[in-house]
Amino acid sequence: MKQCPIDSKLIDSTSSRITAGIVTALLLISSSTGLIFNLSIFLFLAIDFYSRAFRNSKFSLLGNLSRKVRDLLKIKPLMINAGPKKFAAKIGFIFSTMLLIYSVTDLVMLKSVFLIFFASCAFLESAFSFCVGCKMYEISTDLGLVKSSNSSVKINRLK
Numbered sequence: 001m002k003q004c005p006i007d008s009k010l011i012d013s014t015s016s017r018i019t020a021g022i023v024t025a026l027l028l029i030s031s032s033t034g035l036i037f038n039l040s041i042f043l044f045l046a047i048d049f050y051s052r053a054f055r056n057s058k059f060s061l062l063g064n065l066s067r068k069v070r071d072l073l074k075i076k077p078l079m080i081n082a083g084p085k086k087f088a089a090k091i092g093f094i095f096s097t098m099l100l101i102y103s104v105t106d107l108v109m110l111k112s113v114f115l116i117f118f119a120s121c122a123f124l125e126s127a128f129s130f131c132v133g134c135k136m137y138e139i140s141t142d143l144g145l146v147k148s149s150n151s152s153v154k155i156n157r158l159k
Helices: 013-030 034-055 062-070 085-102 108-128 132-142
Strands: 002-005 010-011 079-081 154-157
Touching: 010 013, 013 034, 013 062, 013 085, 013 108, 034 062, 079 085, 085 108, 085 132, 108 132, 108 154
Parallel strands: none
Antiparallel strands: 002 154, 010 079
């Protein structure tokens, strides 16, 4: 059995997947719009990811919208460990900020690479519940690069 570090806090995976779907849509829209709209989308995403990563997720507009959609569709929440999702939100904040910077500085190739990778990660989470940032969190904690959110709490996970 492999030990998987977890956070003592829980988060709704269903809402996270809906949020990822909205992020995917916004990133796809940004790929076919002008600079001002791009900057608006990337700034909005950076602020939203920041609120989920470093503040209380109740301040996240996308998080609140996702919970409303989930409730409207009468889908039950699926509570999971919050640590990896917070780590993934930090990565989302970094990617959103980098897209904003690359847009302003007209670094088209870097912007395209970040946009494709970011949209792919959001799509994988939304469609298949595969969180790339969560996998990075798991690897980082295994290697000792990142300290688990609550290292005293562990669960067993089959290999």
